[in-house]
Amino acid sequence: MNPTERLLQGADSLLLMLPGALMTPQHMVQAGLFNELAKRRLALDLVAPDLHAEGADNRIALRRLEDEWLAPARSRYRRVWLGGISRGGQLALSCWAGQVGKVDGLCLLAPYSGGRITTNAIVRAGGLARWVATDDQMSDPDVRLWHWLQSPPPAVPMFMGYGDRDRFADGMSLLAQHLPLPRCEVLPGDHDWSAWLPLWQRFLDAGHFGPLA
Known part of the structure; x- marks a missing residue:
């Protein structure tokens, strides 16, 4: 088990940031995510849980995310954001799109x-509105996410x-077209920290959270 990493500053907002596959919370610390937040003195607490999908299906992970993390956090914080x-990121988005747990951002x-x-099946069908998933396909968490996005919850x-050199960029571009985004940031980099850390800095500087009192 990889222990959870925390930066608790007494803020009234919390961000639960989920590591990627083969990534531990410690990798996020080593990459500088916690340091970037701390040096900005933003009114935001940051927690990176040790939470990964169970096998090929993320239903257990989503249930754990709600029961063990989101529900307790909502009793302590005014706003609870979810990220990854x-x-x-796919798990965080699935939590929101599938209305598994309430999040504020x-x-x-x-x-992913x-x-x-x-x-490709969505593109061949003429878009997400025309694409239909079969009952058998709904066992796939990737398919469930797109199915949920056909009727997304309130923004x-x-x-x-x-x-811009991410090997999954085509799918992410398609995903961005179906999300209520003010804009999608595309920066130089691959599917690694060369892009993720600058994106994290952009997020922290976007004005979602004020300064610590």
């Missing part, structure tokens, strides 16, 4: 949008970005 990197750094089989403040 790559697969962690999303921070999505290169969120699913395999090309699914995204929340949302930040999304990815690197």
Whole structure:
């Protein structure tokens, strides 16, 4: 088990930031996410839980996210944001889109949008509105996310970005077209920290959170 990492500053807003696949909370610390927040003195607490999808299905992870993290956080914080990197971003987005748990905002750094089989099927169908998933396909978490996005919940403040050389860029571009985003940030970089850290800096500087009192 990888211990959860926390930066608790006595703020009234919390961001739960989910690591990507093969990523630990400690990787996020080493990359500078916590330091970038601390040096800005923003009124935001940051927690990176040790939470990954169970096997090929994320239903258990989504239930744990709500029961063990979101529900307790809502009793302590005025605002609870949810975010993640790559697969962690997909899980965060699935939580919102599937209305698994209530969140007040999303921070999505290169969120994985699913395999090309699914995204290509959406394009071939003429768009998300015309695409139909079969009952058998709904066992796939990638398919469930796109199905949920056909009838998304009310919009929340949302930040999304990815690197221009990201190997999943085509799917992320398609995803951005169906999210209530003011804009999607595309910066130089790959599917790694070369893009993720500058995107994180953009998110922190976007004005969602005021200064610590």
